[in-house]
Amino acid sequence: MIEASGLTKRYGKTLAVNDLSFSVAPGKVTGFLGPNGAGKSTTMRMILGLDNPTSGTVRIDGRRYQELKHPLRKIGALLDAKWVHPNRSARAHLKWMAVSNKIPVSRVDEVLDAVGLTSVAGKRAGGFSLGMSQRLGIAGALLGDPEVLLFDEPVNGLDPEGILWIRQFMHRLADEGRTVFVSSHLLSEMALTASELVVIGKGQLIAQSSTKEFVARATEVTVKVRSPQLDQLRVVLQHASATITDEDGGIEVSGMDSDRIGELAAANGIVLHELSPRTGSLEQAFMQMTGDAVEYHTELEAEARHVLEPTR
Template identity: 75%
Template structure:
């Protein structure tokens, strides 16, 4: 478990993290979301003892990261995929990590197999693509078979097969009872990967809840309807629902009535329907709605 209490990090007058408290529990994949400049990377660095908090505290299973004598056995992390000596082979890079934490060297080939790098284990990491470097970083995080795992943008550079693999792999790690904390800007991927969310903006907590609840709280379900008698249908539905036109196509967007009731009303009045599609709010919509006041860099 990761627990942050009143965590703060200031750089001069800049508040990168401001009184941030949250808990990441084992057994579920927890997504860490926020706009650029929200303080996500700084928070992860403080969890791992790479940055010293200005105030507050953050612990892993009740202890600071620096207190673990062999930290890779407890915590695995990938913050920067390119953090590797370019002239070291993948196997050599993992071997020195293993030796430094008294991890059996045999574990190196095991994790290389897990991430699919066995065939290039002897090649210098400096020649790796970003996707291969990500896989090597994930191998390093897994090396000590840790209970707690932190990943910052783990799918960057991965092809579709690699993205599917990491999604399923993170779920499997969580199902084993591990604590899995993942930061990403790819909201469509987080919607399929994260079961819990910690959302921050300008260094402060916006929400900590389940992914499903986060979407439900910030968006509204609706029904997309297409009909050759759209004008008549709109007049009929407007009495008991909010009806607008879908800017993306020749359709109506109905809020306040379920799809089955819309279908029944259309049938009762002899209105032909070409489409009747319930639509759920997305994580992207919810994120944009709840973080719009926390965006530091906006394009115009």
Template identity: 80%
Template sequence: MIEAQSLTKRYGKKLAVDDLSFSVTPGKVTGFLGPNGAGKSTTMRMILGLDKPTSGQVRIGGKRYEELRHPLRTVGALLDAKWVHPNRSARAHLLWMARSNKIPTRRVDEVLDIVGLSSVADKRAGGFSLGMSQRLGIAGALLGDPEVLLFDEPVNGLDPEGILWIRQFMQRLADEGRTVFVSSHLLSEMALTASELVVIGRGKLIAQSSTEEFVARATGQSVKVRSPQLDVLSKALSAEGANLTDTDDGLIVSGLDSERIGEIALAHNVVLHELSPQRGSLEQAFMSITGDSVEYHAEAGTGPGTETSNPLPTTDN
């Protein structure tokens, strides 16, 4: 379990993380979302002891990272896929990591096999593609068979087959009871991968909830209705205070749930051909909730190079 309490991080006058508290529980894939410059990378670095908080604290399994005797056995992380000496082979890189934490050397070949790099284990890591480097980084995260795993943009450089593999792999790790915390800009992928979300903006917590709750709260509730008697049904629904939007083959109804719409249709002897709740996308929800936390916006309806004069985002993501 990861527990962050009032985390704050300043770099000079820049406030990167602002009194941030959240928890990441075992048995779920928890997505970590936020616009560019929101403080996600800084937060992950503080979790791993790479950056010291200005105030507040973060604990992994009840301990600070620096208190862990053999940290790779407790927490594994992929923050930078290219963090490897280019002249070392994949196997040599992992052997070095294993020795530093007293991990049996046989584990190196096990994780190379898990991520599909056994055939290139003795090749220079500097010649790897980004996708292969991602797989090597994941192997390093798994090396100590840890209970807590952090991944920052783990699908970068992966082909569709690789993206599907890492999605299923992270879900399998969570099903084993591990704590899985993953940051990604690919919202469509996060919608398929994460059951829980931590969303931040400008260093502050915006929301922590299930993915389903986050989308429902941000995009509202609507129902698609098709019927050969739309005129009758429209009048009845309007009388109940529903908001109606015409479509090519029916109505989108907001303000009433599907059960109430069905009851109204029955009361007016209206035949229904479709009554289906409409769920917004994670992307729509994210844009709706984080809009005020984006550091710059493009002018609507304008071409490239016409952004507003708001500051450019920082390199932290």
């Protein structure tokens, strides 16, 4: 488990992280979301002891990173896929990491195979594509068979097959009871990967909840309805104070759930051909919840935000 309490980081006059508290539990993939400049990378660096907090604490299973004797056995991380020495081979890089933490060297070939790099293990890391470098970084994170894993933008540079692989891989790690904390700007992918979310803006916590709860709280649920008696149904729903929007082949209803619509239709002898609840997307919820926490807006971003925000 990762526990941050009152975490604050200042760089001169800049307040990068401001009294941030959250926890990341094992057995789930937890997404770490926020606009650019929200403080995500700084927070991850403080978790790993790369930056010291100005105040507050962050602990991994009750201990600070600096207190871990062999840290790679407790927590594995991928923050920068290109930090590897370019003239080292993938195998040599991982072997060096293994020796530094007294990890059996046999583990090197195991993680290379796990991430699909066995065939290029002897090649220089400097010649790797970004996708291959991401896989090597993931192999390094897995090297000590840790209980806690941190990934910062792990799908950058991966093709669709690679993105599917890392999504399934993270689910498998969580199913094994590990703590998996992942930051990404690909919200559509996070919606499929993360069951829990920690969302921050301007260094402060905006929300911590399940992904489903976050989307439901920030976006309006509507219901698509099709019926051969649409005109009659429209009158019934409007009389019950529902808001109706015409849609190709049917109507979209807001302000009323599907159960109530079905009950009203049945009570009035109206046949339904479709009754489909529609929840908002993670992208819509994110834009809605973080709108006030974005440092800089372009005109195009402002227009996109207006389009994505649900009508109230």
